[in-house]
Every structure is written in C-alpha cells, then in structure tokens.
Amino acid sequence: MSQIEDKKIIKWIRSKNYSKLTFLEKCWSSSENESYLGFYYFVQDLKQGDKESIFKEINLKFGSEANAYLYLGNIAKLIFNRIDEQHLSASFYRKSIQLDEKNSTTHWELYQSSNNLASCLESLKLDYKNGELETLKNKINDIYPNPNSLKTFSIDDWLTIKNIIIESGIDCHKDLLILAYLHLGNYDKGIEYIKKEEKINAEIVKEYYNKNLITKDYGISKIYDWEIPNFISEDHKRIYLEHVKEFKKGKLNPTRGVLIHSAFRAEEFHEVIFHYNGLEEDLPKISFEIDTHIYYLLSQLYLSKDIDENILSYVNNKVDSETNPLYIIMKLKIKILQLEKLFLKGNYFNHDISQMSLYTEAIKILDISVILNHFLYDSLTRELSSLKEKWDKSFFNNQLIKFKEKLITGDMDDEDFFYLCFVALECDECDYVIEKITEFHKNNEPSMSSLNCLGVSYQRKGMITEALNLYEDAINLMYLSGENNHVIIRNYWDCAKKSLNFDISDVKIKQLKEKYNTDLINKFKWNSWIAKKYRNRLFKYSPFNINTIDSLTNQYFYLPSKDQLNDPIELPNLENVHLDDLMDSNYRICSFSNNDNSMLMWSHYAQQHQGIMVEYKFRGDFPNGFGIESVSYTDDIKRFKEKDLYVFNQYVLTKNKEWAYEEEVRLFSNRNNTVSYESFDYPNHDRNKINAEICSITLGCQFPKGKKQLISKLVKLINSNKLSHELPVLVREAYVCSENIFSLKYRIIEV
Known part of the structure; x- marks a missing residue:
C-alpha cells in the first residue's frame, strides 16, 4: 500500500474517486507515509464523515493542535494546489497561528498561500531572533520584490527589513534591501547596492528611474534583456536596439519572431x-507565429x-x-x-x-x-x-468649380446659390462668399441663411465683432419667422464666447437654449426605418401596476429622468452637456422596442413575465419638442474615444453594446415628463399630442389570473373610445410552447 504514489492519491481525492481510496481506512494511522493521515482526513471531509478521531491522531503525532493545523495546511496545499484554492490551506495556517503565534514556519506558509505581508514580516523577525540565518537567507531570496505586491508595508516595516538584512550579515540577494532604502528615502545607499549587484529586479530599477535617480542607460544595464520592454514600455526604438544587441549574441531570446515584432x-x-x-x-518561415507573418505583410x-x-x-x-x-x-x-x-x-x-x-x-x-x-x-x-x-477638400473644390460655372451661366436658383456659398466656405474662400452674398443682398432681402454665411466668413477671417452683428441679425430674423435653427444659434453662441466685450443676458440665454434644443429634437422625426419589423409599430414591456394602468387609461407616455433609469451611464456626463452650454442636461426618455418577443425583456422590464407588452401604432405626428429615433449600440471603449464627437447622439441615442438585445427606439424631450397620444384624423388633430394608438396588449406567461378581470375592464374602456373604422385592441397571452420549450409564443385570448 505504501508504494502508491502521493500524486495518484491526490488525483483520486480531487476526482472524488472514493472506491480507489478505501485502502486508507486500513493504514491511515499506521503507514510510514506521513501524508496518509492528512489524505484520509480530507477524504472524510469530502465524504462528510467523522474527522474528529483522525484529528486527535494528528494532534498526538505532531505534539500540539497548532502543529496539527500546520500539517493539515501543508496537506491541503498538496491536494488543493490551484491558485483559486489557496484559501483552503491558508485557513489551516491561520488556525495554527491563533494557537501558536511564534511559529516562523506557519507564518511563512500563510504568506506563501495568501500574500499575508504581516505574516511574512513576522516570519523574518522570528528567524532573525532565533538565529536561523540560513532559513532567513532562503526566505529573503524567495520574496519577489515587486513594489506593487509589497505596497502595504509601512515605513516601520521597511526599517525592520533593512535592519534584519544588514545586522544578520546574510549573503542574500539585495533586491529587497534596495527597495527598502527607496521607501526609507535613503536613495544614495540604495544606488550603492545597485552598483554592487550584477542584475536587479526591473520593477525596482524602474522605481529609481522614475524618481530620476538613475539614467535610462544605467537602468537597462542592470536588468535582464527580457525585462527591457516593461522597463521602457513606450520607447520602442530603444527596445528594438536592445533586442538587436541580444540577438547578435546568438542567444535563444529574443527569437526572430520577437525581433520582428520589436x-x-x-x-x-x-x-x-x-x-x-x-x-x-x-x-523556417513556416514555423513563425501567424502574427509574425502579418507584421511582415x-x-x-x-x-x-x-x-x-x-x-x-x-x-x-x-x-x-x-x-x-x-x-x-x-x-x-x-x-x-x-x-x-x-x-x-x-x-x-x-x-x-x-x-x-x-x-x-x-x-x-x-x-x-x-x-x-x-x-x-x-x-x-x-x-x-x-x-x-x-x-x-478635393470633392468640394470640384463642386466649387462646377457651381461657379453655373453661377456665371445664370442657371442657378437660391438653393444652388447657398450650396455654392457652403462649398466656398468649405474651401476657405471667405472673401468670395462675402463678395457674392453682398451682391445677392443688393437685389434680395437678407435671410437667415445669407446672414449666417456672412457671419461664418467674417468669423473665419478673425473679424469677431462683424461676425457677431451678422449672427445677431440672423437670430432676430429667426425670432420674427418663428423658425428655429440650431446651427445659427450654435455659431452665434461660439462666436459670442470668443468676444471679450460681449455679454448675453440670462433671459436671452434661456431663449436661445430653448430654441436650440427644440430644433435639435425636431430633427428626429418619425420615419419608416424606425419600426424595423412591423410597419409603424413599436412595443413596450412594462410591469402591470398602478402607473401602467394610469398611462394606458389616460393615454400618455411617461418619460423618466436620468436618475430613474436602470443604466447608471445612461444620459452620460459629457463635457459639452451642462448648464453653461446650449445643450440641456435634463433630457428625459421613453423606451420602446422593435423586439416583440424577447425573453430578456420580459424578465427585465415586465416584472419577471408577470407584466404586459403593449403594441403601439404610430402615424408620424409628434408635438413640437418631442423626437423619436432608434438607439445605436457600440463598444464602451469606442464611446470613450469619441466622447467629444456627435455629442447629442452620444448623450441621448447611444448605449453600450451589451444592451443591443433591446432593439430600443426612444421618444425623448427636454420639456415635460409626459406626453399624451390619441388616434386622430386631419383636420381634427391636436398638435400637442402624438398620433398613436394601442393595437394589442400581451400578458406575460406568469401574468396573475386574478388580474385578468382588470385587464378586461381596461381593454373595454380603451375600445369604447375607438372610432368605428379603427380596429379594437387585441389581448394575447405568452406561453411556453410544446414544440419548443425554450421559447415563447403568443395566442389571442378572450378576457
């Protein structure tokens, strides 16, 4: 029996192959193999059997409970040896330390299994005190002196480490001592030891280099060549030169593949x-890693x-x-x-x-x-x-030539003329724009577009006062016409901020912000691409509660604010969306979906399938200051890289790609938290409402039976307000179909 290798027994224990471990029952206490005691203890532990008699035997054999727990910790380390299992052995070591705080070995094992720096230091102090210098030397050499892994050491701890190494006189690696001098601020002494050592841990050298205590060249001379990329991570020219030096020595590292990458x-x-x-x-080239070939290409x-x-x-x-x-x-x-x-x-x-x-x-x-x-x-x-x-630039130059010729021939209407001005501005021909619009004004009344073009031209020439006056004239025309134009407002705003002597009243700022945001929102109108699956129809998953009942009965959509949404980065804090800029930070959104059968949506938004999904039909009419658009989904890293681009879309209409399953369409506004809807025909329409109606209500597959009567009354009320030519609201229910038990289907029901 004693000839069975420990590694086989460990394999059987890990796989709970108890039939092959029955031999331990006969020899666990008598075998010459000291590990059998511990193996049998953990077999019984896994089988939830009696461990008390085994522990007593271990206690008797090793002389104390503290030693028994130390032994069991060592056996646990053998059996449960994965990095995510080290807490098992650590728990036995901690129990041992509670019983005997003066055991250097136990403290060291706890440090090794859990990076407990307090136990690491205690173990070194005990070895030093007991004169165990050879053991002390081995432990110090075994400590990996990474500044990050030792960052919880205090100044007093570093002082203790320094004193132990110096006063014991042991001949150990000096990396830890050099790091101690760094933390103690005794840089000269640290550099003195760096000079004595042939090679030093690169992380320590980097600490001295970052404090400008040594040069880059000297630092490179003190580390191994394979550590150079980490030491000077951004200096790729130097990394390559160092790799070339090593490669010419004929060593295995760097390989030709590493050299090519470098x-x-x-x-x-x-x-x-x-x-x-x-x-x-x-x-042979064929043996290169695939990336090496790609670097070549x-x-x-x-x-x-x-x-x-x-x-x-x-x-x-x-x-x-x-x-x-x-x-x-x-x-x-x-x-x-x-x-x-x-x-x-x-x-x-x-x-x-x-x-x-x-x-x-x-x-x-x-x-x-x-x-x-x-x-x-x-x-x-x-x-x-x-x-x-x-x-x-080439495209606009080409367009400019074409439209200049068109102007000469007289084959140009106002739309073409302003496109010519736009193209000329893109080609930086500001004087040309000024000349042509000045001529235009001789025979035509100034318009918002013509004044804006002039303003842009003067602003680009650095003539801020002239530009501001023109933008103001354009703004005044905008007020007179009742038309909003966010481009003109933005040009005026940005130009005004560049003027040292220009001041805008709070009343005017409020007016500008209102018109700016309203025009932005109104650009997002209903179109056939918004409802991707079913023409003009969107779906809303909701819990069936008093708020939902009220919104259905009184026919309105509720638009939650940022702090009411379930995504903490929704309506994100962007630099250009704040109180001091034109774009409001108080937008609200109401979410619909193009996905009419989503298990996740039912779970997340419809009260774990106890709620409802409402199908709405939209006819394209929206009140002033309310927009609708599909949400775009992208990677969070890309969003961050582009956070200062497309600000409105980033703020209102973009989500991280994890949410893509929602296929969301958003109704949004910065005005109110509700907007009413009804189905209306022209000319009897209400411009303060959305032209929409409810087509169906689908009950979740866990919808409470006791609430079906309430749904019946609600649907009858909605249908009673329908016009004769309008279809009644259908009621459906979701169910797990027998053909595929992993999906939901819908069926029409009578309520």
Whole structure:
C-alpha cells in the first residue's frame, strides 16, 4: 500500500474517486507515509464523515493542535494546489497561528498561500531572533520584490527589513534591501547596492528611474534583456536596439519572431522585412507565429511595396479572421491604401467619400471590439480621418468649380446659390462668399441663411465683432419667422464666447437654449426605418401596476429622468452637456422596442413575465419638442474615444453594446415628463399630442389570473373610445410552447 504514489492519491481525492481510496481506512494511522493521515482526513471531509478521531491522531503525532493545523495546511496545499484554492490551506495556517503565534514556519506558509505581508514580516523577525540565518537567507531570496505586491508595508516595516538584512550579515540577494532604502528615502545607499549587484529586479530599477535617480542607460544595464520592454514600455526604438544587441549574441531570446515584432513597434519596417527574410537555417518561415507573418505583410503595406501574395494567401487560410486583431488591422490598412490609390487617381471626386463602399467598410472595421485597444487603432483612425479630409477638400473644390460655372451661366436658383456659398466656405474662400452674398443682398432681402454665411466668413477671417452683428441679425430674423435653427444659434453662441466685450443676458440665454434644443429634437422625426419589423409599430414591456394602468387609461407616455433609469451611464456626463452650454442636461426618455418577443425583456422590464407588452401604432405626428429615433449600440471603449464627437447622439441615442438585445427606439424631450397620444384624423388633430394608438396588449406567461378581470375592464374602456373604422385592441397571452420549450409564443385570448 505504501508504494502508491502521493500524486495518484491526490488525483483520486480531487476526482472524488472514493472506491480507489478505501485502502486508507486500513493504514491511515499506521503507514510510514506521513501524508496518509492528512489524505484520509480530507477524504472524510469530502465524504462528510467523522474527522474528529483522525484529528486527535494528528494532534498526538505532531505534539500540539497548532502543529496539527500546520500539517493539515501543508496537506491541503498538496491536494488543493490551484491558485483559486489557496484559501483552503491558508485557513489551516491561520488556525495554527491563533494557537501558536511564534511559529516562523506557519507564518511563512500563510504568506506563501495568501500574500499575508504581516505574516511574512513576522516570519523574518522570528528567524532573525532565533538565529536561523540560513532559513532567513532562503526566505529573503524567495520574496519577489515587486513594489506593487509589497505596497502595504509601512515605513516601520521597511526599517525592520533593512535592519534584519544588514545586522544578520546574510549573503542574500539585495533586491529587497534596495527597495527598502527607496521607501526609507535613503536613495544614495540604495544606488550603492545597485552598483554592487550584477542584475536587479526591473520593477525596482524602474522605481529609481522614475524618481530620476538613475539614467535610462544605467537602468537597462542592470536588468535582464527580457525585462527591457516593461522597463521602457513606450520607447520602442530603444527596445528594438536592445533586442538587436541580444540577438547578435546568438542567444535563444529574443527569437526572430520577437525581433520582428520589436522592429515593427519601432516602425523600422525595412528591418522587419530584413529579419523576416533572414537566413533559412535560422528558422523556417513556416514555423513563425501567424502574427509574425502579418507584421511582415503590414511592413510591406507601410512601405508602399507590393504585398507578398503567397504569404497573404497562407495567412488568410490559417488565421481566425474574426478574432485576430492584427489581421483585422491589416485588412483596415489595405482598405485605407486602396482609398489612397483612388484619391491619387482623382477619378472619384464627384462623390463624397462616405458614398464609397471601401470607406464604409473601413468604418465598420473600426467598430470591431477586438481592435479598439490595439496599438495601431488610433493611428489608423487618424489616417482614415486625414484621408477623408483630403478627399472632402478635393470633392468640394470640384463642386466649387462646377457651381461657379453655373453661377456665371445664370442657371442657378437660391438653393444652388447657398450650396455654392457652403462649398466656398468649405474651401476657405471667405472673401468670395462675402463678395457674392453682398451682391445677392443688393437685389434680395437678407435671410437667415445669407446672414449666417456672412457671419461664418467674417468669423473665419478673425473679424469677431462683424461676425457677431451678422449672427445677431440672423437670430432676430429667426425670432420674427418663428423658425428655429440650431446651427445659427450654435455659431452665434461660439462666436459670442470668443468676444471679450460681449455679454448675453440670462433671459436671452434661456431663449436661445430653448430654441436650440427644440430644433435639435425636431430633427428626429418619425420615419419608416424606425419600426424595423412591423410597419409603424413599436412595443413596450412594462410591469402591470398602478402607473401602467394610469398611462394606458389616460393615454400618455411617461418619460423618466436620468436618475430613474436602470443604466447608471445612461444620459452620460459629457463635457459639452451642462448648464453653461446650449445643450440641456435634463433630457428625459421613453423606451420602446422593435423586439416583440424577447425573453430578456420580459424578465427585465415586465416584472419577471408577470407584466404586459403593449403594441403601439404610430402615424408620424409628434408635438413640437418631442423626437423619436432608434438607439445605436457600440463598444464602451469606442464611446470613450469619441466622447467629444456627435455629442447629442452620444448623450441621448447611444448605449453600450451589451444592451443591443433591446432593439430600443426612444421618444425623448427636454420639456415635460409626459406626453399624451390619441388616434386622430386631419383636420381634427391636436398638435400637442402624438398620433398613436394601442393595437394589442400581451400578458406575460406568469401574468396573475386574478388580474385578468382588470385587464378586461381596461381593454373595454380603451375600445369604447375607438372610432368605428379603427380596429379594437387585441389581448394575447405568452406561453411556453410544446414544440419548443425554450421559447415563447403568443395566442389571442378572450378576457
């Protein structure tokens, strides 16, 4: 029996293969194998059997309860050896320490199993006090002196560590001592020991370097080559040079693959190709990791060389095209270069770049989550943005030539004329715009558009006072016409903030903010694309409570405020949405869905299937100051990168992609918390209401039977107000269908 290896027994215990462990019942207390006691203890523990007699035997064998718990901790460490199981052995060590605080070994084991720094220090102090210098040396050498892992040591703790190492005179690694001098502020002494040591932990060297106590070159000389990328993480040129030095020594590290990656990060693309095409006897290319091949292909792209089609074909066949970020980045770079080639040809400037399929494909790639944190993401985003800027400039120059000719021939209406002015402004021809609008005003009354164009022209020329006067004239016309224009208001507002002597009254600010937000909201009108699945129909999941009953009976939608929503980053705190800016921070939203059968929606919003789902039909009429639009979903990292772009959409109409299952459509406003709706025909319409009606009410599959009578009365009331040509409200119920017990179906019921 004693010949059975411990590792086999441990395997049987972990897999609870008790039939193979029955031999322990006969020999657990008599075997020469000291581990059998502990093995049998944990077998009984797992089987919820008697452990008391076993513990007594362990106590007797090791002389005390404290030693018994230490022993059991050591056996637990053998059996439950995964990193997420270390708490098991730690609990036995803590129990042992409660019974005997002076056992250095137990303290050390607790430190090893739970990073308990108090026990680490106590173990060192006890060894020093007891003269166990060899043990002390081994323990100090075993401590990994990472500044982060030791950050809870106090100044007194570091002083104790320093004194123990110095006064004991042990010949140990000096990393811990050097770190102690750093925390104690005795930098000169720390540097003195750094000079004596051949190599030092890179994290400690970095601490001295960050305090400008040593130079970068000296720091590099004191660490191992494989630690250099962590030490100077952003200096990719230097990292590459150091890798080249080591590579020339003929060592195994860095490998050619590491060298190629390092060269690419240093933007030494010629070097990437050189190393990739290195000596054949060094390493067959086919054995490279897939990313090494991609770095080679990317380097060719960055150098505007013809891409190696054989390697590209090999990569295409081997790579996971949806999860490998470097491969996706390469595809993006290829599309950008294809667009660059089209730009250089100059054959496509009759089209905005956004109409080019290559551009829309590139934009879609930028939305892929796995590349958002890639080191090339930001630079390629800038490349694409720069290309768009160049393309648009050429497009507008082309348009300017075309519409200037049109103006000369006299074949131009007012709409074309203002488009000409817009294009000229995009081409920075401010004087041309001023000249043409001045001529226009000789025969035409100034309009909001013409005054705004003039204002923009003067503002771009740095003539702020003139621009402000023109914007004010445009604003006054806006008030007279009753028309709101958020672009003119924004231009006026931004220009006013640049003026040192201009002051806007609180009353006027309030008026401007109201008109600005109203015009923004009114831009989001009902269209056929909003209701994606069923024409003009949206769905709302709700609990069946007094608030829901009231809103259905009195036909209104309730718009919750930010603090009433279930997503804490809903209506986020953006820099350009605050009291001191035009855009209000008090928006409210009412949510609908295009998803009419969602298990999650029933669970999250309809009272765990005890609530209802209401189907609404919209006819497109919305009151002033109420907008509706589908929500966009994107990655939180991308949202953060673009937090200062498309502010209104970011604030009101964007959510993190985790919410995409909702397929949400939002009714929003900064005015009221409710808006009424009714079904009406022209000319008998109420512009203060939404033109909508209830088509059906679906009861959740757990809807209480006792509330069906209430639903019946509610539906009869709604139907009694329907006109003769309108269909009555249907009542349905959700149920788990027998054909597929993992889905819900709906059926019409009588209530």
